[in-house]
Amino acid sequence: MNQNKKPNPEKYREFIGAVQLRNIKLIELNTRINDEQSTSDSILKVSIKTTNEHKIFDDMLMFDVNYILAMKRSQKVVLKIKAKYNITYSLLKEIEIDEEIIDFFSKINLPLNLWPFFRELCNDVTAKMRIPSIVLPLLKG
Numbered sequence: 001m002n003q004n005k006k007p008n009p010e011k012y013r014e015f016i017g018a019v020q021l022r023n024i025k026l027i028e029l030n031t032r033i034n035d036e037q038s039t040s041d042s043i044l045k046v047s048i049k050t051t052n053e054h055k056i057f058d059d060m061l062m063f064d065v066n067y068i069l070a071m072k073r074s075q076k077v078v079l080k081i082k083a084k085y086n087i088t089y090s091l092l093k094e095i096e097i098d099e100e101i102i103d104f105f106s107k108i109n110l111p112l113n114l115w116p117f118f119r120e121l122c123n124d125v126t127a128k129m130r131i132p133s134i135v136l137p138l139l140k141g
Contacts, residue, residue: 007100015101016109019061020090024117027064028084031125034077045072046134052106056097061089063110067118071134079131081122087114115139 006012052065064086071079087110119136127133 005100005104007098007104011096012101012104014095015097015105018091018093018095019105020092021113022060022088022090023086024088024114025086026083026117026121027086028082029121029125030080030082031129032080033129033131034079043073044078046070046136047072048136050111052110054102054106056102057091058094059091061091061097061102063087063106065110065114069122069134069136079126081125083118083121085114085117111139 007015047070049068049070050065052063054064055062064084067081067083067085069079069081070077116139119138122134122136
């Protein structure tokens with residue numbers, strides 16, 4: 001699908017009107033620090049990869065979202081945080097949902113709902129690891 005393609009605005013408004021956030025759960029978490037000294041270096045590059053899968057039910061829309069944060073010094077990964085969330089939305093009325101709507105929702109709305117949870121998780125986990133806390137930027141839609 002074309003990444004810039006937007007769904008029909010009227011259909012998307014109907015979809016957004018029918019969707020209500022029900023639950024966000026952290027279902028997997030894995031952290032690894034390879035060299036504690038390396039994380040105190042000021043020249044670290046952070047990369048974040050995100051993937052998601054969805055399931056549609058009669059009255060519910062469910063996403064499993066994976067985040068992988070990697071901090072690198074040169075080419076060496078010094079810190080990795082992997083988190084998997086399950087986010088569930090109630091469908092308040094029966095509506096037609098096509099892949100175009102789901103794709104757009106997963107690129108625009110889903111990150112806005114979930115990003116604050118991942119930001120807080122990274123900050124909290126790194127603090128508990130006794131390394132400099134990561135403060136990820138705000139997500140600006």
